[in-house]
Amino acid sequence: MRVVFLSPVYPPEMQQYTRGLAEVGASVYGIGDTPRAHLPAGLKPYLDDYLEVPRIMDEDDVIARASAWFRGRSVDRVLTNWEPLVLLAARLRERWRVPGMSVDTVRGFRDKQLMKERVAAAGLRVPRSARVRSAKETWAAAERIGYPLVFKPIAGAGSADTYSCRDESELEAVLAKTARVPEASVEEYIQGEEFTYDTVSIDGRPAYENVAQYLPKPIEARGEEWISPVIITVRDLKQAKMQKGIALGRGVLKALGMGDGFTHMEWFHTPSGEAVFGEIGCRPGGARIVDQMNYTGDIDLFREWARVACWKSFEASTERKYNCGIVFKRAKGRGRITRIEGLGRWLQEAGDWVVEEKLLRPGTPRRDWKQTLLSDGWVMVRHPDWDEAKRLSFAAATGIEMYAS
Ligand SMILES: Nc1ncnc2c1ncn2[C@@H]1O[C@H](COP(=O)(O)OP(=O)(O)OP(=O)(O)O)[C@@H](O)[C@H]1O
Numbered sequence: 001m002r003v004v005f006l007s008p009v010y011p012p013e014m015q016q017y018t019r020g021l022a023e024v025g026a027s028v029y030g031i032g033d034t035p036r037a038h039l040p041a042g043l044k045p046y047l048d049d050y051l052e053v054p055r056i057m058d059e060d061d062v063i064a065r066a067s068a069w070f071r072g073r074s075v076d077r078v079l080t081n082w083e084p085l086v087l088l089a090a091r092l093r094e095r096w097r098v099p100g101m102s103v104d105t106v107r108g109f110r111d112k113q114l115m116k117e118r119v120a121a122a123g124l125r126v127p128r129s130a131r132v133r134s135a136k137e138t139w140a141a142a143e144r145i146g147y148p149l150v151f152k153p154i155a156g157a158g159s160a161d162t163y164s165c166r167d168e169s170e171l172e173a174v175l176a177k178t179a180r181v182p183e184a185s186v187e188e189y190i191q192g193e194e195f196t197y198d199t200v201s202i203d204g205r206p207a208y209e210n211v212a213q214y215l216p217k218p219i220e221a222r223g224e225e226w227i228s229p230v231i232i233t234v235r236d237l238k239q240a241k242m243q244k245g246i247a248l249g250r251g252v253l254k255a256l257g258m259g260d261g262f263t264h265m266e267w268f269h270t271p272s273g274e275a276v277f278g279e280i281g282c283r284p285g286g287a288r289i290v291d292q293m294n295y296t297g298d299i300d301l302f303r304e305w306a307r308v309a310c311w312k313s314f315e316a317s318t319e320r321k322y323n324c325g326i327v328f329k330r331a332k333g334r335g336r337i338t339r340i341e342g343l344g345r346w347l348q349e350a351g352d353w354v355v356e357e358k359l360l361r362p363g364t365p366r367r368d369w370k371q372t373l374l375s376d377g378w379v380m381v382r383h384p385d386w387d388e389a390k391r392l393s394f395a396a397a398t399g400i401e402m403y404a405s
């Protein structure tokens with residue numbers, strides 16, 4: 001099993017997938033723009049070979065170089081778990097006639113307007129929306145859709161340039177800020193709670209399923225620096241509310257022609273009890289959600305994904321033992337972290353339920369909280385009881401304070 005894996009070094013969790021691939025018996029051929037000399041020592045045992053390219057986002061250039069590199073050799077899979085590379089992987093598969101999702105199928109997971117059209121065509125509930133390419137088209141769409149609405153780039157990620165607008169003046173301000181966004185989607189604002197629906201799927205059928213709740217919704221967490229965003233995986237998926245999201249998610253996978261691998265969907269549960277589609281990617285969620293899922297069931301999805309991608313087999317337990325919360329912290333002040341308060345108390349209170357504590361230490365420069373949800377670090381805590389997992393998560397959100405100057 002010869003696997004081409006795109007960007008095995010960055011983002012850092014890709015190193016875990018590389019390990020997973022090697023552990024299930026694949027020969028891994030990495031392609032990335034990390035200089036060969038900077039490959040982490042811990043990664044090298046898992047890589048059979050590595051092609052360094054000048055720009056991993058330059059699809060035509062990578063395709064030309066990779067084709068020259070692989071000339072005369074056969075490839076069984078071309079894989080990636082990083083959103084900006086999913087189309088490149090599909091193009092390489094088509095070019096080399098390797099099994100896996102086509103470019104057209106992957107576009108349904110990458111283009112936020114196309115995905116909603118395909119999901120809606122299957123009779124599933126999506127926000128009313130329109131694709132817009134100019135201010136004029138945006139105003140016309142806003143007229144049809146009404147307020148509040150959401151404006152977001154077609155190929156967005158990390159909530160960058162995604163805004164909600166309550167009225168025309170807010171939309172005007174957003175248009176001024178997003179002039180460089182070439183193509184956007186204008187959508188009906190969906191009220192209610194927001195969840196993920198994550199899977200590892202085989203031929204579009206989930207072998208593994210997860211739901212996590214955002215507290216608060218990412219669009220709110222992204223707007224206010226003082227918020228410590230919390231995400232908690234839900235242990236009990238049998239609840240009626242979760243079942244609605246799961247049924248929606250399974251329908252979406254079918255509607256979009258999912259193949260093998262990770263999916264990460266976002267959905268809303270409205271006050272009237274409806275599950276509404278948000279968006280989906282054919283890759284895992286970021287911001288440590290795979291670690292959270294692993295802690296939820298004491299499994300290793302880095303490896304199980306690899307087993308699915310190579311051998312269409314999932315061997316881990318799907319039993320859910322915990323609700324696992326992650327709490328991202330943002331320091332007060334600019335510059336470098338100077339001190340952390342309340343951590344000792346929280347660690348003592350949460351005791352053995354704490355699974356990770358990765359807050360940036362004093363002396364470290366702050367991360368840009370607008371750029372990365374990881375912010376100034378995180379803690380993770382799990383508990384079999386939802387209310388207790390939530391209480392311990394919020395105790396960290398409110399009780400731990402970081403400062404910078
Ligand atoms: N139609 C909508 N109604 C209500 N809220 C929405 C809607 N669309 C997006 N949002 C909010 O904005 C957030 C970001 O939107 P979306 O997920 O589409 O963008 P993104 O850039 O892919 O973000 P991320 O990478 O963080 O998931 C959502 O998580 C949700 O909180």
Ligand SMILES: [Mg+2]
Binds near residue numbers: 158159266279
């Ligand atoms: Mg999103």
